[in-house]
Amino acid sequence: MPRRSLPVKTRAVHKYPTPGYPTRPQALADPELLAENLPRTWRGRPEMAGAVVAFLALNACQHGSSKESLAESEVRLSGAAAPVFVHGEGRGAMGCVVVSPPAFLSEEEALQVIGEELEGHHLVLTQFDIPIEGLTFGQKEESWTSENGEFLSEVFDDPDRPAVTFTLDRATADGNVGVEFVSRKDYHDLGGPRNYSTVQGFDLLEISGRLSVDLGQREDGCYYGVFYDPMENYGRSNWMEPTHQMHATRADAKERSEELLRLQVRNFLTWLEGQGVL
Amino acid sequence: MRCRYCYAPPHGGAQMSLETGRRAMELACADSEASCGVVFFGGEPLLRKGLIRDLVAYGQELQRAGRGRFHYKLTTNGLALDEDFLAFAVDNDILIALSHDGVQEAHDRHRRLRNDRASWSVLESRLRALLAVRPYASIMTVVNPDTAEHLHDSVEYLMQEGARYLIVMLNYDAQWNNASFRVLRRQLRRLGDSYLRWTRADRRFYLSPFEVKIASHVDGHCWQEKRCELGRRQLSIDPSGNIYPCVQFPSAGAESEWCIGDVRGGVDEERRSAIHALGQHKHDSCANCALQKRCAHTCGCLNWQATGRVDTVSPVLCRYERSMIPIADRVAKVLYRERNPVFLHKQYNAAYPILSLLDDGQTSTP
Ligand code: SF4
Numbered sequence: 001m002p003r004r005s006l007p008v009k010t011r012a013v014h015k016y017p018t019p020g021y022p023t024r025p026q027a028l029a030d031p032e033l034l035a036e037n038l039p040r041t042w043r044g045r046p047e048m049a050g051a052v053v054a055f056l057a058l059n060a061c062q063h064g065s066s067k068e069s070l071a072e073s074e075v076r077l078s079g080a081a082a083p084v085f086v087h088g089e090g091r092g093a094m095g096c097v098v099v100s101p102p103a104f105l106s107e108e109e110a111l112q113v114i115g116e117e118l119e120g121h122h123l124v125l126t127q128f129d130i131p132i133e134g135l136t137f138g139q140k141e142e143s144w145t146s147e148n149g150e151f152l153s154e155v156f157d158d159p160d161r162p163a164v165t166f167t168l169d170r171a172t173a174d175g176n177v178g179v180e181f182v183s184r185k186d187y188h189d190l191g192g193p194r195n196y197s198t199v200q201g202f203d204l205l206e207i208s209g210r211l212s213v214d215l216g217q218r219e220d221g222c223y224y225g226v227f228y229d230p231m232e233n234y235g236r237s238n239w240m241e242p243t244h245q246m247h248a249t250r251a252d253a254k255e256r257s258e259e260l261l262r263l264q265v266r267n268f269l270t271w272l273e274g275q276g277v278l
Numbered sequence: 279m280r281c282r283y284c285y286a287p288p289h290g291g292a293q294m295s296l297e298t299g300r301r302a303m304e305l306a307c308a309d310s311e312a313s314c315g316v317v318f319f320g321g322e323p324l325l326r327k328g329l330i331r332d333l334v335a336y337g338q339e340l341q342r343a344g345r346g347r348f349h350y351k352l353t354t355n356g357l358a359l360d361e362d363f364l365a366f367a368v369d370n371d372i373l374i375a376l377s378h379d380g381v382q383e384a385h386d387r388h389r390r391l392r393n394d395r396a397s398w399s400v401l402e403s404r405l406r407a408l409l410a411v412r413p414y415a416s417i418m419t420v421v422n423p424d425t426a427e428h429l430h431d432s433v434e435y436l437m438q439e440g441a442r443y444l445i446v447m448l449n450y451d452a453q454w455n456n457a458s459f460r461v462l463r464r465q466l467r468r469l470g471d472s473y474l475r476w477t478r479a480d481r482r483f484y485l486s487p488f489e490v491k492i493a494s495h496v497d498g499h500c501w502q503e504k505r506c507e508l509g510r511r512q513l514s515i516d517p518s519g520n521i522y523p524c525v526q527f528p529s530a531g532a533e534s535e536w537c538i539g540d541v542r543g544g545v546d547e548e549r550r551s552a553i554h555a556l557g558q559h560k561h562d563s564c565a566n567c568a569l570q571k572r573c574a575h576t577c578g579c580l581n582w583q584a585t586g587r588v589d590t591v592s593p594v595l596c597r598y599e600r601s602m603i604p605i606a607d608r609v610a611k612v613l614y615r616e617r618n619p620v621f622l623h624k625q626y627n628a629a630y631p632i633l634s635l636l637d638d639g640q641t642s643t644p
Contacts, residue, residue, distance in 0.1 A: 008454055010596040012567035016603075019495045020611035027496075027626040034627050037619040040480050041637055048637060055629030122467060174608050221611065276569065276600040278463070 088230020307346025380432020
């Protein structure tokens with residue numbers, strides 16, 4: 001008999017979502033489920049009808065005492081969200097006094113990168129902009145005050161703006177894997193404070209971390225990946241360059257951001273593998 | 279045949295006598311009111327058709343005398359499966375499981391004849407003849423690292439030939455590595471897509487990797503209890519009448535620790551219990567695993583085949599389970615959400631096999 005060591009390893013799966021279909025007792029708690037969904041070839045055959053009714057009654061007897069419910073919402077699905085993988089600063093500011101502004105990636109550019117990486121592992125994102133019921137973010141405002149020469153920030157709820165329901169950027173057709181790219185555009189909708197002064201700060205990394213925790217608490221069977229814009233900046237020395245050179249340095253910064261984003265996605269793929277999804 | 283992955287390759291040419299077979303049957307039914315399953319396997323059991331006929335006749339004799347009840351199954355490579363034996367099998371309700379690895383490229387890689395000739399083309403007519411009388415006959419396909427790339431096409435080919443009951447097993451003893459697993463996983467995903475397509479087309483079939491893993495969730499409350507337990511539910515007997523806890527172990531020989539008795543003296547219960555206890559060993563590596571209730575890591579026979587130890591889980595099995603369970607769950611989730619009638623009845627209606635046969639106008643059980 002073999003006594004050799006094998007090149008693949010045993011590895012426990014630490015978290016696995018409850019599958020998105022019921023157990024037998026849950027299913028049979030709804031007497032209609034089977035009776036109302038007869039295979040096509042069974043329908044319209046009188047000799048089958050009697051047999052089906054008799055056997056369904058038998059199923060019901062075997063499992064009738066179960067109190068588990070079929071209702072899909074009651075089939076408990078656990079959720080899982082990957083931690084945010086840190087590649088890139090994800091912080092910065094825009095405004096009149098900022099000398100080294102970040103180069104933001106657009107949603108399209110970022111989702112292109114994410115899609116490419118996932119497709120390399122046969123994960124195709126065919127669902128777009130999926131509202132995630134029950135996950136809302138109150139809108140915040142930030143103001144600065146000066147005390148003894150020191151600037152202090154104060155964040156409070158913005159009374160003029162209603163809470164925003166979170167919309168997931170992309171998911172696979174079966175809803176098993178979902179991704180969100182946290183861009184500059186998302187910042188306020190995800191609870192990042194608005195600043196009505198001439199400088200607006202962005203902390204996409206922190207916002208992403210909070211979003212990942214919220215998604216991880218859901219029980220919908222989806223594996224979520226939250227990525228953020230690394231926000232590579234132009235570099236101070238280049239700021240004074242002529243416009244065409246500035247475009248070039250911005251393009252360089254965006255390229256660096258894309259590479260950092262790719263690393264985030266690759267970490268996510270490794271995490272998915274660890275979860276047994278890949 | 280000389281299949282390269284055989285776990286019981288021919289050695290010594292020992293043959294079971296009628297007397298040994300009879301004693302085995304008597305022993306099997308001695309303590310049981312229930313119908314005993316007798317599985318003829320080898321080597322190649324159809325090399326001893328006469329013995330099989332005699333033992334089935336003996337089973338009927340015992341039954342008439344009120345000493346036992348039996349049902350039969352036979353696992354064959356199909357080479358000696360002729361019309362005559364098929365008729366006998368149908369008459370006596372013997373279930374036949376045929377070993378077949380699917381498309382020619384996969385099948386001929388390992389399933390070789392004694393002179394190392396390929397066997398696929400010889401089997402074509404046998405496969406069709408079997409499926410013509412027994413569409414629900416089990417077709418058992420073994421996947422090796424070097425045949426994994428053909429898995430999807432092999433299953434599709436067998437389905438096209440009319441097979442409806444497909445058992446797909448990995449050769450856990452083979453040298454799997456990351457690359458071959460990646461290939462396997464891609465194939466399993468493709469199979470998942472085809473499973474969706476076939477189910478949506480109202481096709482009735484059983485495809486073991488999916489059915490077993492879906493059942494591990496659907497019947498999660500009792501799935502582990504239903505599983506085979508080393509040395510408890512099923513024993514294996516070698517040609518000389520020595521008894522072992524499962525099919526892999528006769529190759530260890532009568533002198534080994536795995537021999538737990540013989541048909542004359544009966545089962546050494548102390549030894550059997552010790553082996554059973556070994557099989558119940560809780561694997562440290564699995565203690566914190568979220569899949570442990572759905573995984574076959576408790577199969578001591580399989581662990582022994584792959585690692586040489588009953589109580590050491592096979593890394594190949596682990597990797598396979600981690601790949602297969604999410605794929606099966608994805609497929610099941612989609613079909614459940616669609617309220618696909620064939621899926622719902624197959625997975626949740628205990629009478630589905632019988633109702634399907636009624637629908638088919640078949641009389642034999644799958
Ligand atoms: S998947 Fe691996 S670690 Fe988990 S129970 Fe199975 S063998 Fe053990």
